[in-house]
Amino acid sequence: MARFVFITGGVVSSLGKGLASAALGALLQxxxxxxxxxxxxxxxxxDPGTMSPFEHGEVFVTDDGAETDLDLGHYERFTGVAARKTDSVSSGRIYSNVLEKERRGDYLGKTIQVIPHVTDEIxxxxxxxxxxxxxxxxxIGGTVGDIEGLPFFEAIRQFAQDKPRGQCIFMHLTLLPYIAASGELKTKPTQHSVKELRSIGLAPDVLVCRSEGPIPPKEREKLALFCNVRPDSVIAAQDLKSIYEAPLAYHREGLDQAVLDAFGISPAPQPNLAKWEDVADRVYNPDGEVRVAIVGKYTQxxxxxxxxxxxxxxxxxxxxxxxxxxxxxxxxFDREDDVAPLLEGYHAILVPGGFxxxxxxxxxxxAQFARERRIPYLGICLGMQMAxxxxxxxxxxxxxxxxxxxxQEAGVKRFEPVVYHLKEWVEGNRTIQRDKDDDKGGTMRLGAYDAVLKDGSRVAKIYGGTGISERHRHRYEVDIKYRDKLEAAGLRFSGMSPDGRLPEIVxxxxxxxxxxVQFHPELKSKPFAPHPLFADFVKAAVDQSRLV
Known part of the structure; x- marks a missing residue:
């Protein structure tokens, strides 16, 4: 039976709850x-699948085809545990499930309410x-006090009550602002955040305080007193040069020990942090530098x-x-006839996906500049289609x-389509059919699909074999009817779907x-297990830097 750690946030958003959660997971591992x-x-x-990247950042895709919050990327990168559809849920999904059950009559005519029906679903x-x-x-996304988050806070309160004592703890992450004019680290925002949390029946066992520097003993004792936590459970989350130092930094602050103490686990196994020490060493002690241009649509x-x-x-x-x-x-680049002045000096060019x-x-x-100037190029999803x-x-x-x-976007026929809207594909042992007028959410080719690599190709050498599985998120495909002409001109189709119908790699x-590549290799890369395409791409950039 699992022990549960519920991580909440206060004061302001974007303090790093996802990173703190991922780092804690790595430390427990x-x-x-x-x-x-x-x-x-x-x-x-x-789900975030239809949300603008400017609103919500990237959409992270799991092997089983869920479109999720980018924090699940942090979870995977730090723990190596592949996320699943059951690892991400929104209020929209919860309410949708409840309403579907109501329509089917699953509630036997009862009046449907937030408590108990929505909270039970959570x-x-x-x-x-x-x-x-x-x-x-x-x-829990958002911050304490957000009206839309109240059902989640109530649900985790009930969940902890339902479980045996000591099976659930609460970790609360807040901001400790430093006021330069007075030279003070202010604890009052954290005090108010914890007060708000306690007003809805939740009390933190561990308090993680985001700050620019260490927390002085006086302020630590004050936080412990007014927030009703042990002094050694007040953890400083200081600004770091690299997120990959987070597991080591949190361990130095005692986060993992505080969590284990809150569960009463003693003595606790000693951690083996050699993997993370090696990662930090590679981040902070590089032997050189390469410049990579990322030519994208959402660069702001x-x-x-x-x-x-x-x-x-x-x-x-x-x-x-x-x-x-x-x-x-x-x-x-759209407005420039000659892009050379903008791209010269880079050791590699990457063109990512987009819609x-x-x-x-x-x-x-x-893509033309990279091909003609012999600069290493990696095109991902739309970046492959543009190539x-x-x-x-x-x-x-x-x-x-x-x-x-x-x-389709312009409503005018202007192009001879070498990239078309995919209307049918095979997923496992079933055929998926889609129409261009279908709902946008969750209707793309999503999740892990197999591909067969051409023996002797560059990608087969990079992967070390001819069979791969990668994650997809797209609804348009390259048309293979142009394959023979393109290959005769020098663009090889070196990876195909198992049925030979869908190009995966050129x-x-x-x-x-x-x-x-038609898929998204970046989704499976980890600091201690870099994706082979990215490892080889950077190696090519290193080789290019020696030619410049």
């Missing part, structure tokens, strides 16, 4: 325990798989490409170099080559490193 992490989000969207979700692990870490918010940024960091760790990722708005036509001409120009369109235009002479997506013959 280092002590020999098994863990699973969950995210409970209070927004009314059924509790049922929390309990899924509780016999599988030693610790279940559940992060780095969280929109969070997993890509982290996967590049992992590739850098593997090669003992620091990757300086520089974000370039693809729309700037819609905006910025795509700039991505095509970036195929570029090759169609400039190698095959198809001046109007484009994507059906762009014509690469340019004779190029130092030019690969486009």
């Amino acid at each position: 280092a002590r020999g325990y098994s863990v699973r992490l969950r995210k409970l989000d209070p927004y009314l969207n059924v 509790k049922d979700f929390i309990a899924i798989g509780e016999d599988e692990v030693d610790f279940m870490l559940c992060e 918010l780095e969280d929109a490409y969070k997993s890509i940024a982290e996967a590049l960091t992992h590739g850098g760790m593997h090669n003992r170099v620091r990757v300086r990722a520089e974000w370039i708005d693809a729309e700037i 819609g036509e905006r910025g795509t001409e700039g991505k095509i120009k970036a 195929v369109i570029e090759a169609s235009r400039n190698l095959l002479g198809m001046e109007t080559a484009g994507s059906e997506e762009f014509d 690469e340019v013959d004779g190029h130092p490193w030019f690969i486009g």
